[in-house]
Amino acid sequence: MRLQILINFMLSRKVILTGSFGVGKTSLFSRFINNTFSDRYITTIGVKVDKKSLEIDGQEISILLWDIAGEVTQNKVPNSYFLGASAIIYVFDLTRPSTYKNIKLDIDYLNKMLPNITILIVGNKKDLLDQEKIKTIGEDLGYPIDLYTSAKTGENVENLFETIGRGFIE
Amino acid sequence: MSKVRQTITLDQRGYLLTSCDSLFPTEKFLNKDLKEFFPFLESVFVDLIQTLETGRIIQFPKVETKHIFLPGFYDYSFRLIRIRNEEIGLQWDVVDATNEYTDLQTEQQSAHEKEL
Ligand SMILES: Nc1nc2c(ncn2[C@@H]2O[C@H](COP(=O)(O)OP(=O)(O)OP(=O)(O)O)[C@@H](O)[C@H]2O)c(=O)[nH]1
Numbered sequence: 636m637r638l639q640i641l642i643n644f645m646l647s648r649k650v651i652l653t654g655s656f657g658v659g660k661t662s663l664f665s666r667f668i669n670n671t672f673s674d675r676y677i678t679t680i681g682v683k684v685d686k687k688s689l690e691i692d693g694q695e696i697s698i699l700l701w702d703i704a705g706e707v708t709q710n711k712v713p714n715s716y717f718l719g720a721s722a723i724i725y726v727f728d729l730t731r732p733s734t735y736k737n738i739k740l741d742i743d744y745l746n747k748m749l750p751n752i753t754i755l756i757v758g759n760k761k762d763l764l765d766q767e768k769i770k771t772i773g774e775d776l777g778y779p780i781d782l783y784t785s786a787k788t789g790e791n792v793e794n795l796f797e798t799i800g801r802g803f804i805e
Numbered sequence: 806m807s808k809v810r811q812t813i814t815l816d817q818r819g820y821l822l823t824s825c826d827s828l829f830p831t832e833k834f835l836n837k838d839l840k841e842f843f844p845f846l847e848s849v850f851v852d853l854i855q856t857l858e859t860g861r862i863i864q865f866p867k868v869e870t871k872h873i874f875l876p877g878f879y880d881y882s883f884r885l886i887r888i889r890n891e892e893i894g895l896q897w898d899v900v901d902a903t904n905e906y907t908d909l910q911t912e913q914q915s916a917h918e919k920e921l
């Protein structure tokens with residue numbers, strides 16, 4: 636008889652927060668990792684990494700989250716930062732059109748460099764606009780937005796990471 | 806002024822082999838899996854071991870750490886090395902660039918604030 640040993644190892648995945656500066660990447664990072672938020676802006680200059688585990692359908696997943704410096708276009712991000720990434724969260728600021736005007740260019744660039752990677756497009760700072768305005772931005776963008784979040788109130792932040800985690804176990 | 810560099814070697818499981826300890830002491834990590842202490846390392850280690858070509862160096866500039874024993878900004882670089890019995894390992898260089906990047910952060914901060 637053959638004995639089969641099942642080793643229940645923890646699934647861990649690298650996820651990157653990227654997008655233009657000031658859109659709220661670090662704020663989403665802190666909201667997810669520590670459940671904190673600050674109104675004060677301190678720009679990120681390179682990368683900061685931390686991790687948190689989530690339980691999805693009884694399966695534990697460790698998210699290794701990379702909070703990187705905002706760049707107006709993605710081709711400015713050091714290539715090495717993308718090594719081993721399983722998903723990318725592309726964040727823009729719903730209140731600043733300059734942060735979503737390069738969206739198509741950026742997503743095309745990322746798709747080309749990292750074929751087969753999951754990219755989620757997230758409009759942040761939803762607490763600053765009403766539903767109507769958000770809807771108009773979404774329509775005008777002509778690009779599918781995956782989620783609208785607020786790092787400030789926490790709205791949809793957990794949902795965002797659960798969506799990503801779920802993608803890893805499916 | 807030349808920057809302080811710490812050179813660390815790891816086996817292919819991520820266990821600490823040697824360190825010159827120029828920046829932080831590692832005695833408490835000896836023969837332990839460094840990936841458990843450094844989320845950065847955990848997130849790239851397997852890919853480095855599997856995809857890095859011998860002789861090539863990969864650099865990760867401007868890494869901000871969360872460790873109290875390593876506060877500031879560092880440039881990381883990695884290369885494959887041979888350890889005992891032809892086994893492959895990893896060399897991890899940590900260079901302290903805190904001063905340089907603190908200045909850069911101040912500049913970047915004021916540039917961004919003007920546009921926000
Ligand atoms: N009202 C509101 N403000 C937010 C939200 N998220 C972030 N902010 C604010 O926006 C500013 C920029 O946030 P950060 O998280 O530092 O932005 P970032 O994308 O990390 O910026 P860089 O590191 O420079 O690329 C800060 O003052 C935050 O407090 C949000 O959901 N709502």
Ligand SMILES: [Mg+2]
Pocket residue numbers: 660661662677678679702703704705
């Ligand atoms: Mg930031």
